Amino acid sequence: MSVLNAFTDEFLQAARESHTYRSMRSICTPEADHVVMVDSAKARNTGDVLLLASNAYLDLCNEPGLKQAAADAVLKWGTGSGGARLTTGNKTPHDELENFIAKFKGAEAAITFNTGYMANVGTISALCCKQVCKDGSVSECVVFSDELNHASIIDGIRLSRAKCFVYKHNDIADLQRIIEETLAAKSQANTRYLIVSDAVFSMDGDLANLPELLRIAREYGMLLMIDEAHATGVVGKTGRGLAEHFGCEHADVTVGTLSKAVGCEGGFVAGKKNLIEFLKNKARSFIFTTAMSPAMAQGALNALRFIDSHPERILALQENVRFFCKALRVEGMEVPDVESAIVPILIGDEAVAMSVTEQLLEQGIMIPAIRYPTVSKGKARLRASIMATHSQKDLAYAAKAIADIVKNIRKA
Ligand SMILES: *Cc1c(COP(=O)(O)O)cnc(C)c1O
Numbered sequence: 310m311s312v313l314n315a316f317t318d319e320f321l322q323a324a325r326e327s328h329t330y331r332s333m334r335s336i337c338t339p340e341a342d343h344v345v346m347v348d349s350a351k352a353r354n355t356g357d358v359l360l361l362a363s364n365a366y367l368d369l370c371n372e373p374g375l376k377q378a379a380a381d382a383v384l385k386w387g388t389g390s391g392g393a394r395l396t397t398g399n400k401t402p403h404d405e406l407e408n409f410i411a412k413f414k415g416a417e418a419a420i421t422f423n424t425g426y427m428a429n430v431g432t433i434s435a436l437c438c439k440q441v442c443k444d445g446s447v448s449e450c451v452v453f454s455d456e457l458n459h460a461s462i463i464d465g466i467r468l469s470r471a472k473c474f475v476y477k478h479n480d481i482a483d484l485q486r487i488i489e490e491t492l493a494a495k496s497q498a499n500t501r502y503l504i505v506s507d508a509v510f511s512m513d514g515d516l517a518n519l520p521e522l523l524r525i526a527r528e529y530g531m532l533l534m535i536d537e538a539h540a541t542g543v544v545g546k547t548g549r550g551l552a553e554h555f556g557c558e559h560a561d562v563t564v565g566t567l568s569k570a571v572g573c574e575g576g577f578v579a580g581k582k583n584l585i586e587f588l589k590n591k592a593r594s595f596i597f598t599t600a601m602s603p604a605m606a607q608g609a610l611n612a613l614r615f616i617d618s619h620p621e622r623i624l625a626l627q628e629n630v631r632f633f634c635k636a637l638r639v640e641g642m643e644v645p646d647v648e649s650a651i652v653p654i655l656i657g658d659e660a661v662a663m664s665v666t667e668q669l670l671e672q673g674i675m676i677p678a679i680r681y682p683t684v685s686k687g688k689a690r691l692r693a694s695i696m697a698t699h700s701q702k703d704l705a706y707a708a709k710a711i712a713d714i715v716k717n718i719r720k721a
Pocket residue numbers: 424425426427429459461507511536538539566567568575576
């Protein structure tokens with residue numbers, strides 16, 4: 310057996326044994342609240358499946374007016390951008406999209422990346438790397454990171470090679486304790502500090518405590534970065550995110566994605582003009598890659614305009630989340646108070662969680678099981694995501710199906 314085969318096969322075998330082996334399902338219809346899936350085991354397609362698994366919370370991937378406008382944009386701008394943003398790739402839609410994001414987020418300026426992943430990796434590695442100062446001394450950065458932060462934040466920190474301290478999830482007292490310990494152990498000269506957190510935690514659906522994080526950041530003179538991937542278009546009365554929800558300021562660095570509620574592709578950072586200029590000059594995942602297609606930039610701009618002029622779509626989403634949580638509780642399931650569109654239903658055992666997901670699919674409902682290593686071992690869960698266009702009938706049906714399956718398994 311070759312070295313490569315031994316290495317890959319050993320990994321895959323271990324994944325199978327621990328019920329963490331991953332494989333993709335295919336959907337043969339557009340992303341929407343109902344889909345049809347390819348059932349490769351039975352070599353045919355499923356019937357109608359109720360999808361409670363999409364990040365397209367506002368159902369904008371499939372919004373007729375936006376699809377037509379995106380098609381028109383392809384006809385006008387062609388398929389690709391042809392170059393990096395700093396060479397020939399930058400087209401009018403990119404500039405207009407960034408101006409609109411800045412306005413939408415109440416920031417001075419914004420920069421877009423091809424994905425939210427690239428936005429985090431590029432921004433953190435640029436902000437937190439070592440820098441040789443004019444006097445020859447070296448300035449470095451220390452990062453404080455929530456233990457449940459998204460993988461792209463973790464990868465950005467690793468790439469920056471900054472020292473990183475992880476604080477307990479959403480635990481401000483623990484953050485403050487770690488900050489105090491770090492400051493006591495280290496001279497502060499030439500050190501920058503960054504506190505970084507998801508806005509909505511992608512596996513639990515809970516919100517970061519932005520007012521308290523702002524207070525800590527100000528008190529210690531540290532930078533604060535918040536990743537609003539699951540918050541943009543979802544949290545706050547008009548979908549502006551955490552600052553709107555809490556009625557407070559924005560963080561110094563606000564990251565977001567155009568690929569979830571916005572229904573397109575891309576990531577962004579909003580903040581002060583000098584931050585954005587800095588990132589255009591320093592973020593490697595911005596500089597060394599081809600610009601997103603101008604048609605996609607136009608599509609994302611149209612979608613943000615739609616969100617801006619349709620606050621009722623966001624209210625419908627928030628109403629659906631409340632309805633679904635209540636329906637689950639009526640069926641005897643425990644769910645936390647959710648203020649995002651992610652409803653975690655804790656199961657515990659990996660194999661049981663997988664079995665619930667499979668049984669739901671047999672009943673025409675798709676809710677993925679999330680397992681180790683995405684969440685800790687023994688904390689496997691169903692992760693339902695709600696869309697503004699789900700009907701209450703669908704949501705009630707799903708809540709009852711989940712409760713019935715879980716009750717049956719626990720009885721057996
Ligand atoms: C999804 C997600 C990202 C990545 O965004 P993409 O545009 O899908 O690359 C980054 N951060 C968080 C918190 C996310 O949930």
